[in-house]
Amino acid sequence: MTSEDYSQVAWWSWPKPNKESGVTMDRIDEEVRAALKAYNEIAPEFIAQHELALRFWSRLINNSGAVVALASAGFGSQAAIVHRVSIEHFAFMYALANGTWTRDQVVQEGEYNNYQYALALNASLAKDDREDREGFSSESRQALQDFLKDPKKKVISAGVNVHNILVKEDLKFFHDLYRRLSLHAAHANYVSASWEPDHDQLLDILTSVKELLAIATGIWRKKMQVEPDAA
Known part of the structure; x- marks a missing residue:
């Protein structure tokens, strides 16, 4: 298969782009700047109650700026990888x-x-021991054993993951893009080996950047109205 053949694998996973979206690099850059301005205005009001959520909002904004910078420089697949992380940060926020x-x-x-x-890691070190390889210092090994012996460290999953929140909150369209980016960019496979987003696919990613920023800012502006005394 040629590079062009690889780039067409799983083409059906991408929806038809919205030609009328009006999305441009400059427009998205403006959206990032507007989101950062909103963050600087709103975050101090909620830092005590929502510090962790605000961290994820900040990550989303910074990631979005990186997506624009990478895409503008011609690094489309790298921009796609960063945007996939943005979707994760958005979901947690x-x-x-x-x-x-x-x-x-x-x-x-x-x-x-x-x-x-x-x-x-403990299983890996046990294999090193069997094969007479030095992997960790004795101090690090002891710290690991102490950690594993502490019953308080053995906890169950809380079910916190991107799939659960995006599907539960009727944000499946973001999850669909998240999965597409996993296949095409974020994980090593025969698709990602050669894939670079074409114009329409990059438009889809940039449109998603705009939407995530808009929804995130909207959430916090609404909280300003509902929780005016948060500070």
Whole structure:
């Protein structure tokens, strides 16, 4: 297969673009600047109650700026990878800001993932031992064992993930793009080996950047009205 053949694999996963969207690089750059201005205006009012959600909003804005910069420089597939992360940050911000997830649930999910990583690392070190390889210092190994022996570290998953929130909150269209970007850009496979977004696919990504920023800003402006005494 040629590079052109690879780029057409799974072409059906991309919807027909909205030719009338009026999306341009300059327009999206303006949207990023407007979102950053809104963040600087709104964030201080909610930092005490919604600090973690605000972190994800900040990440979303910064990622969006990176998407524009990469796309403008001709790095379309790299822009797609960053935008996939943006969708994750948006999902976490959305769920936390709306109360679908609590901070404790997000922390629990992080602790669960950390414990799973520690288990995998311990299994890897056991293999090193069997093959007489030095992987970690004795101090690091002891710290790992102490971590795994602590019953408080063994937690269950809180079910916090991108799929659950986007599908549950009727934001499936963002999840669909998230999966497309996983296939075409974020993971190594025979599609991502050669894929570069064409004009219409890049338009789809940039339109999504605009939509995520607009929804995020709208959420926080609404909270300003509902929770005027948040500060």
